[in-house]
Each structure stands twice: as C-alpha cells, then as structure tokens.
Amino acid sequence: MEPIKLISVIGAGSPSPQAAGNAHEVGRLLAQRGYGVVCGGLGGVMQAASQGCSEAGGFVLGIVPGINASSANPYCTVVVPSGMGQARNLLVVLSGLGAIAVSGGAGTLSEIGHALKAGKPVISLGSWDLPGVAQAQDPAQAVDMILQAAG
Amino acid sequence: MEPIKLISVIGAGSPSPQAAGNAHEVGRLLAQRGYGVVCGGLGGVMQAASQGCSEAGGFVLGIVPGINASSANPYCTVVVPSGMGQARNLLVVLSGLGAIAVSGGAGTLSEIGHALKAGKPVISLGSWDLPGVAQAQDPAQAVDMILQAAG
Amino acid sequence: MEPIKLISVIGAGSPSPQAAGNAHEVGRLLAQRGYGVVCGGLGGVMQAASQGCSEAGGFVLGIVPGINASSANPYCTVVVPSGMGQARNLLVVLSGLGAIAVSGGAGTLSEIGHALKAGKPVISLGSWDLPGVAQAQDPAQAVDMILQAAG
Amino acid sequence: MEPIKLISVIGAGSPSPQAAGNAHEVGRLLAQRGYGVVCGGLGGVMQAASQGCSEAGGFVLGIVPGINASSANPYCTVVVPSGMGQARNLLVVLSGLGAIAVSGGAGTLSEIGHALKAGKPVISLGSWDLPGVAQAQDPAQAVDMILQAAG
Numbered sequence: 168m169e170p171i172k173l174i175s176v177i178g179a180g181s182p183s184p185q186a187a188g189n190a191h192e193v194g195r196l197l198a199q200r201g202y203g204v205v206c207g208g209l210g211g212v213m214q215a216a217s218q219g220c221s222e223a224g225g226f227v228l229g230i231v232p233g234i235n236a237s238s239a240n241p242y243c244t245v246v247v248p249s250g251m252g253q254a255r256n257l258l259v260v261l262s263g264l265g266a267i268a269v270s271g272g273a274g275t276l277s278e279i280g281h282a283l284k285a286g287k288p289v290i291s292l293g294s295w296d297l298p299g300v301a302q303a304q305d306p307a308q309a310v311d312m313i314l315q316a317a318g
Numbered sequence: 319m320e321p322i323k324l325i326s327v328i329g330a331g332s333p334s335p336q337a338a339g340n341a342h343e344v345g346r347l348l349a350q351r352g353y354g355v356v357c358g359g360l361g362g363v364m365q366a367a368s369q370g371c372s373e374a375g376g377f378v379l380g381i382v383p384g385i386n387a388s389s390a391n392p393y394c395t396v397v398v399p400s401g402m403g404q405a406r407n408l409l410v411v412l413s414g415l416g417a418i419a420v421s422g423g424a425g426t427l428s429e430i431g432h433a434l435k436a437g438k439p440v441i442s443l444g445s446w447d448l449p450g451v452a453q454a455q456d457p458a459q460a461v462d463m464i465l466q467a468a469g
Numbered sequence: 470m471e472p473i474k475l476i477s478v479i480g481a482g483s484p485s486p487q488a489a490g491n492a493h494e495v496g497r498l499l500a501q502r503g504y505g506v507v508c509g510g511l512g513g514v515m516q517a518a519s520q521g522c523s524e525a526g527g528f529v530l531g532i533v534p535g536i537n538a539s540s541a542n543p544y545c546t547v548v549v550p551s552g553m554g555q556a557r558n559l560l561v562v563l564s565g566l567g568a569i570a571v572s573g574g575a576g577t578l579s580e581i582g583h584a585l586k587a588g589k590p591v592i593s594l595g596s597w598d599l600p601g602v603a604q605a606q607d608p609a610q611a612v613d614m615i616l617q618a619a620g
Numbered sequence: 621m622e623p624i625k626l627i628s629v630i631g632a633g634s635p636s637p638q639a640a641g642n643a644h645e646v647g648r649l650l651a652q653r654g655y656g657v658v659c660g661g662l663g664g665v666m667q668a669a670s671q672g673c674s675e676a677g678g679f680v681l682g683i684v685p686g687i688n689a690s691s692a693n694p695y696c697t698v699v700v701p702s703g704m705g706q707a708r709n710l711l712v713v714l715s716g717l718g719a720i721a722v723s724g725g726a727g728t729l730s731e732i733g734h735a736l737k738a739g740k741p742v743i744s745l746g747s748w749d750l751p752g753v754a755q756a757q758d759p760a761q762a763v764d765m766i767l768q769a770a771g
Contacts, residue, residue: 168377168395226319234412245320248412250705253583254556261385261399277582281555283575403552404734405707424736431730432706470697514713528621538713550714563687563701569702
C-alpha cells in the first residue's frame with residue numbers, strides 16, 4: 168500500500184453534541200483531502216473523528232492507552248494498544264503531521280504541549296486558547312489551516 | 319477502510335542474507351493471506367518484512383524509536399514515531415495478534431518477553447529457542463503457525 | 470531508609486536568572502520542610518531546584534529523557550535514565566504529590582496537562598496561567614500552597 | 621544527599637520461598653555494600669529484595685506499572701508510578717548499573733533483553749540461562765559478580 172499521511176485529531180472524551188459533530192466533519196474532510204486520522208482511539212471526539220474519516224473511506228489509526236485492541240472505537244482501521252496509559256498522548260501527536268484539537272480538557276492540554284514541543288502545528292477548534300495555537304472557526308477552516316501548515 | 323489485522327515481525331537489525339530473505343518471504347506471505355505487518359520500522363529484518371509485505375500489496379506499520387518519521391524504512395504504509403526508544407518494542411508486539419521472530423539479539427529478546435507476558439503467540443524462525451516459543455523451519459511454516467495460533 | 474515524599478518541580482530548560490533563583494529557593498524550602506524534589510534531571514529550572522534541594526540536605530530524583538545517567542545535572546541523588554524522551558514528562562509529575570511550575574514553555578505545558586489529568590495539584594510561579602492552576606507570588610508561597618494542597 | 625548507586629533486582633512476582641529468600645539476601649548484601657536497589661516495586665522478588673535492602677538501611681526505588689504509588693510494596697523509599705505498564709521494565713534496568721535476576725518468567729525475560737541491549741551486565745540467580753547472562757550459585761556470589769562487573 169502507498170504511504171498514508173496522518174493528521175492528529177485530539178479532544179474531549181465526553182464532548183458536547185456540537186463538538187462531536189465538528190470532530191466528525193473534521194474526520195470526513197481529512198479523508199476527502201486524502202489524509203488519514205490518528206487519535207487516541209477511544210470515544211467522544213476520538214470516535215467522532217474516526218467515524219467521519221472511516222465513513223468517507225479514510226484510514227484511522229487509534230493508539231489506545233490499554234493493552235487490548237478491543238477497547239478501541241469500531242471505526243479504527245488499525246489499533247496500537249500501547250499499554251502506556253497517558254504516555255500514549257505523545258505518540259498520538261508525533262504520528263501526525265500536525266494536530267487539530269476539538270474542545271478537550273487536561274489530557275488534550277498535555278497533547279498540545281507535546282505537539283508544540285515537537286514543532287508540530289496545532290489548530291484549535293473550540294479547544295484551548297494558547298500562544299502558538301491558531302484558532303479556527305469551523306471544521307473546514309481547521310482542515311484548511313492544518314493542511315496549509317503541515318500538509 | 320476496513321480494519322486491518324497485523325502480525326508483528328521482529329528480529330535482527332543486521333541479519334544474514336538468509337534471514338533477510340526469510341523476513342521478506344514472511345512479509346509477502348502475510349500480505350497474501352490478508353494480514354498486515356507491524357514492526358520496528360527500521361532496517362534489517364524490519365525492512366525486509368516491510369518490503370515483502372508492501373510489494374505484495376499489504377499494509378505495513380512501522381513503530382520507530384525516534385521522533386522523526388523519516389527514520390523509517392521506505393516500505394512503511396504508516397509510521398508511528400514513538401520517541402520512546404526501546405520502549406517502543408512493547409508497542410510492536412502489543413499491536414500484532416502474534417509475533418514471528420526472524421533471528422535477532424537482545425532487542426528481539428525483550429520483544430519476545432513482552433509478547434509472552436501479554437499472552438501473544440510467538441514463532442521463532444532461526445531466532446531464540448525458549449520455552450513457550452515454537453520453532454518453524456521456513457517462512458511458510460512460520461506464517462501457517464502464527465495464523466493458526468492467532469489468526 | 471524511611472519513605473521520602475516528593476514534589477515535582479517543572480519549568481524552563483533555559484530560564485531567566487530570576488526564574489532560576491526562584492527554582493533554587495523552591496528546592497531549598499522543600500528540603501527544609503522535609504520533602505524531596507523530582508524533576509526532569511537536566512539544566513535550567515531542573516538543575517536550580519535540584520541544587521537548592523540538595524544543598525539543603527534534601528533528596529533529588531532526576532528522570533532524564535536519555536538512556537545515560539551521565540546526562541543528569543550533578544545535584545541528583547538518584548537518576549532514572551528513562552530512554553523515553555518527552556514521555557518521561559508523565560513520570561515526573563506522577564512521581565510527585567503535586568507540581569510547582571517555574572516559568573517554562575511547551576514541555577512544561579505537557580507536564581501541567583498530565584498532572585491535571587492525574588488529579589495532582591499544580592502551582593504556577595511565573596509559569597502558565599491556566600484554569601485549575603493556582604498562581605503563587607514567590608517561592609515561599611508556592612511551597613506553602615503545594616504542601617497545603619498535597620502534603 | 622550524596623548520589624546513590626543502584627543495582628536492578630528483577631524476578632518472579634510469585635517466587636518460591638527459596639527464591640524469595642535469595643532476593644531478600646541480595647537486597648541485604650547490596651545495602652551492606654553501599655548500594656541501593658531499584659525494582660518493579662510490587663510483590664514477590666521485588667518486595668523481598670526491597671525488604672532486605674531497606675531493613676539493612678539501604679535505599680529502594682520502586683518503579684510501578686500503575687499510576688498510584690500506593691500499589692508499591694511498603695519497603696520502597698521512593699516510588700515512581702510510571703503509568704506505563706510493562707514499559708516500565710525498561711526503566712527498571714536502565715536505572716541500575718547492572719541487574720540481578722532471581723527466578724522469573726516472561727516479564728523478567730523482557731527486562732534481561734532490555735538490559736543486554738543497553739549494555740548492562742546481568743547475573744542470573746536461578747533465573748534464565750541465556751548467552752551473555754552469567755550464572756551465580758548464591759546471593760553472595762551474585763552480588764560479588766554484579767559489583768565486579770558494574771560497581
């Protein structure tokens with residue numbers, strides 16, 4: 168198979184319906200543009216982005232905290248059971264060319280920190296407002312911005 | 319995309335020509351049987367198995383020790399730059415349904431230990447001879463054995 | 470030896486002289502109060518806090534990113550060479566009862582995220598101003614606050 | 621405090637009474653010789669070595685797989701809750717100048733592999749019989765051998 172380029176989608180495990188909808192649309196648009204999604208592989212924003220990407224024919228890599236692949240959401244094409252808990256957050260952002268954060272709390276904050284430390288571009292879609300993180304107004308703009316910065 | 323099942327291929331970074339040929343054939347046969355390969359993403363056995371799988375149309379996940387995807391061999395479909403050094407050995411074996419070891423030294427030994435600890439079947443093809451590790455005579459037998467145990 | 474309770478001191482690798490002085494004083498005060506310091510083991514805020522703690526008779530645990538203990542600053546009592554790069558940030562905050570952040574950039578941000586995710590109190594001394602992170606005016610207040618929250 | 625040099629003690633989580641006694645004696649002798657113990661922080665060989673070292677006045681570092689320090693055995697001077705599961709095995713061996721293995725199964729095998737890969741000497745006391753691993757007949761010989769190789 169040809170190499171697949173990934174964008175990290177990070178965010179809340181228990182998002183609002185609007186945030187989940189945004190994550191789904193981000194995943195769909197990335198697939199449409201020829202990119203895959205890498206995420207933490209569980210529910211919420213992770214699952215919505217996985218579903219959006221997968222339903223549009225895209226590739227989804229889920230890097231889950233536990234040792235069992237069965238903990239992943241059903242839209243992952245490939246699952247990496249890291250067995251490393253929150254340390255897997257580092258791998259999620261290192262595996263993408265850049266990251267889109269959709270809402271999210273402390274775990275997402277750790278991922279943004281790791282991404283910025285590694286020199287990856289980060290776009291916030293209703294997520295943390297931090298120096299070095301550009302704000303997008305909607306999923307289409309978030310995808311445009313990350314692909315312009317990292318694609 | 320449909321979920322892809324992976325088999326871990328582990329082994330020497332600097333194998334003999336015969337071991338490299340065996341790894342290439344293991345990769346090719348796994349692709350032919352509908353499985354992808356997950357490996358440490360670098361050279362030697364890792365690269366040979368990646369090439370064999372990729373050339374036969376299969377999916378290859380390379381989990382490299384460094385933070386840059388560019389360190390991966392060119393046959394990886396997707397690269398996870400773990401940034402975790404040898405700790406990535408754990409992820410390589412957790413990401414497969416089972417592991418085939420093709421020759422290999424101390425790093426391979428750590429992977430076999432992690433695989434057995436996680437309850438994964440391990441087949442040795444000219445690699446370590448240890449309790450709990452079944453010996454295969456050639457690539458075809460190694461692939462048959464791992465798919466029977468884990469497929 | 471009796472169990473030793475640790476406080477995480479995180480922050481800039483290349484701090485201003487004032488921030489380095491603050492980190493040194495934080496380390497000194499923690500030792501005086503009977504606590505050890507755990508940090509990333511390298512230079513800057515890490516080294517200043519290590520020195521302050523060590524010179525006051527306290528215990529210092531340095532968890533460095535590389536595989537060699539020799540990369541640690543000379544004030545560490547014990548060095549854990551993690552070999553895990555930035556993933557070691559998670560261990561630095563999990564090993565303390567709480568964290569004091571003294572200035573710092575993206576790496577510190579990842580540590581604050583991991584600490585908050587794990588439910589650890591975090592005090593900022595001229596570091597990130599984030600929800601859930603209390604601000605201290607000087608080293609004495611930072612130490613008082615973290616020991617009240619976590620001690 | 622002065623720097624403390626550590627020896628890794630690895631081995632079975634559920635050892636025979638004899639193996640537990642051996643681990644206790646290894647810990648005691650290491651403390652007597654001025655060395656601390658680093659181990660996986662849980663029960664069995666880990667706890668026995670921790671107890672032997674601690675009771676003789678030595679320092680014990682326990683690097684546990686979970687995120688809670690409370691999972692450690694009560695003889696640890698300092699606990700690193702890694703939150704990284706079996707990936708913590710790598711840290712256990714990197715933190716010591718060398719390793720003594722007392723019995724043990726697949727987890728111990730992964731630790732021996734990681735230790736050899738990192739160039740650390742490994743002594744087996746009733747543990748795996750592998751190339752590159754020297755066999756000791758009793759705890760005193762194991763301690764002599766590891767301190768000669770690594771001290």
